[in-house]
Amino acid sequence: MMASRTFLKTAVVALTLAFANAAPTHAAAAPASKAIAQPGGAAALSKLADDYYQGQARFEPIVATFHADSRFDDQLGLSISPANRTRRAAELRKQAQRLHAIAAGQLGSEDRLSYDILDFQLKDELEALQFPDHLMPINQMMFSMPLLLANLADGKSFQSIDTPARSWAFLKRISQLTPWIDQAIANMREGIKQGIVLPKALIVSALPQYQALAKPTAKDSPFYAPVTNMPASFQDADRRALTAAYTAEIDQHLNPALARLARFLEQEYLPAGRASTGLGSLPNGARWYQYQIATNTTTAMSADAIHALGLAEVARIQQQFAEVGPKLGYDGPPAGLPKWVAAQPRYKPFKTDQEILEVYQQLDARLSAKLPALFTLVPRTPLQERLEPELTRATASDHYTAPSLDGKRPGIFWTVVNDPRTYDSTQMTSLFLHEGRPGHHFQHALNLEKPKPDFRRFGGNNAYGEGWALYAETLGREMGLYGDPAQYFGHLNESLLRASRLVVDTGMHAKGWSREQAIAYLRETNGYSEAVARNAIERYMAWPGQALGYKVGALKIAELRQRAANALGPKFSLPAFHAVVIGDGAMPLAVLEDRVDRWIAASK
Incomplete structure (x- = not known):
């Protein structure tokens, strides 16, 4: 659903140490030491991958539909049933045993990638079922x-x-x-x-x-x-x-x-x-939240480390406000820029919903001329812009839905417009790069277009998905889309929101912050109205940890890009790097890092 490439040194060090020192619960596991080489390892993996996906889709058919698999459109499932949860856990344990009986080291590169991703997902789902989220099945979010x-x-x-x-x-x-x-x-x-x-x-x-x-x-x-x-x-x-x-x-x-x-x-x-x-x-709440951190970031970072990273990122971005503020006519302290912009009527120029949609459509047209310089791998499927339905407009966030597998339904960017007269125009370029092209649309549409096992084709994870989309926002600078200082401010402010999320999410779920304290932090740091800040904070309350994947994922992708550029020098190709990152679909960040390192070695 959503940084500049120069990072505050302390933030990079914190993130690098978190990855380097991690022994993640969810990291791609090495092959089991007792695994025996099998000539039919690839065939066994293919059968297991299919069984896993079929079980997953029967357990949560609506998720299959969301990822464009229409074979389960007549099913709802009852994954909140305690009996069904018990059966699913037993099924997953058996599948994990089957996986670890395969000699991973003898698999080809594509099968090894599937092995590593499946190993992560089996562990992740089994751990998820240890926590009683089924006892809170209703909330205000659109995915209830x-x-x-x-x-x-x-x-x-x-x-x-x-x-x-x-x-x-x-x-x-x-x-x-x-x-x-x-x-x-x-x-x-x-x-x-x-x-x-x-x-x-x-x-x-x-x-x-x-x-x-x-x-x-x-x-x-x-x-x-x-x-x-x-x-x-x-x-x-x-x-x-x-x-x-x-x-x-x-x-x-x-x-x-x-x-x-x-x-x-x-x-x-x-x-x-x-x-x-x-x-x-809640009972066992600290361990429950640590699981939410692990599943949403695919790392073993602690709440304290993420909180500190968030504060460092907030400070870094606020320093960048010092450069853009005077270009907007602001001469106050950098941290006060979001509040000042929020109070300026000129940044809320719209009278109708349609005017907002037209701006996004014009932006999409501009991108058609700019994206080829950064991407050789682009989806065939078109993208459309639509308004969020009225029923969930008051509590929804801007988001994207994937195209249908048959190509008849395009990818869709849903923008949430409650009152066009209060719609913030400064956010629009960054938001579209995130939810539309080259963010979620490139990632999801390409994933459907390339043959791969169903569990990868119709799957994903938060840190990779939201990390790529947030990284995609930074590409606006290279495409010349932030020449307007107001749009560049909007990009920085969107990045600031993702940094603030690290602070308030860990603040509420690990450090005892109240809802009111978190709302006040967003209002003060991001210049949001009380209603906007409340809507955001209540989202993070209902969806613990989800907001953490954006920054953690984006910082890792930016770090890998810099690593590749340093290692390859004049041989470095940005379109080729992007093809490596999005060409094989979603994967845990540790697996993505290994993928990029292998590409760097091969490119040398």
Whole structure:
């Protein structure tokens, strides 16, 4: 969902030491010492990779759909069921045993890459299942299941509903939402007993959204959109059958279930909400948060190390404000620049949503002429810009969804516009480079276009994905997109946000910061309004550790680029480096580092 290449020395040292000294729980493991060489090692790995992915997709079908695999579009799964979690853990343990029986050292380079990534993912998923996140299955975020399916219902996001078969598939999926809701309520009641509940502030933010989902009749429901938006090409018989089936499912099952959920949240869950802010306050919370750090950064960095890195990055970027501030007409202290810019009406020039979309479309057109100088590896799939749906606009962040595998649905950059009159124009170039091209769109579209095992083709990890997208923002300087000082400030301020996230996320979840303290930090450091800062902080409260992957990943990619440039000198090719980083899809940062080092050695 989102630095300059010159880094404050202390920040680089901190990050380098963190990687050098790490013995990560999730680092790519060396082959097991007892592994026996097998002629059929590659075939065994291929079969295991397929079994792993099929199990993963059955456990979380919505994730497969999100990554453009439409084979599971009629399934919802019940991964929040304790029994299903137990079965999944047993399955993963058996698959880990199968993996470690393969002689990794005798695999070809591509298979070895798959081995290392799969080793990481098996360990990561097994560790994840040790923590009771299923007891908090509902929050205010757009990826909370009922909200997510309501947004998918219009068929314009990452699940297409443009044929009768796809309409029936979506109906089958939402028919499984009622048992999901009842399991979620049972889980939250168990969470109340164990003291594992959401902060009260998040329940307050979420409640209006769930109340809005529960409608009196099917025709009022957002889940009725496949009927309302039925293409003209549908036959009359399909129209009648689908209309009757959707009406019955929503009226008889889904609307009553959504009403039960809204009542439960208001009458039982809200009174039980906790006053504390961070994950560290929950039972086993410190270990739980350390896992969130590990899975989201693919490193063994500690909360203290990340907090210190964040403070160092904030200081470095604020020093850069000293250069850009006078160009904007600001002569105050560098740290005060974001607040000053936020108060200037000229940086909020829009009157309509469409005006904002047009700026992004013009920027995309400019990029078409500039990207070839930096990339030889570009996706064939187009990109579109769209507005975030109204249902989740108040709590969503700008984001990207991958194209469909058949190429019929493009990659989509979703921009969140609550009020165009308050939309910050300074952020737009950096934001588009991150969410659109060459950020998430290049990464995801290319990953789908190149043949590879399904678990890699339809997978990813946070540090690589968000790290690449944040690194992509820095390329605006080389493409001449930050000639306007306001857009360069916006780039720096976006980088400052990613640094601030390191501070507030670890502050809340490991250092006892309150929600209010974190909001105040963002308002003071980033110049945000109370509403914007609150929305951001509540996101980090609901999604511990996710905000850490951006900076950690981007700094590692920038470090690898500098390493390659130093080692290769005039032989260094930036397009070739970019092809190495994004050419094989997502991988843990330690595996990416090994990949780049091998390329450097081969290029010499």
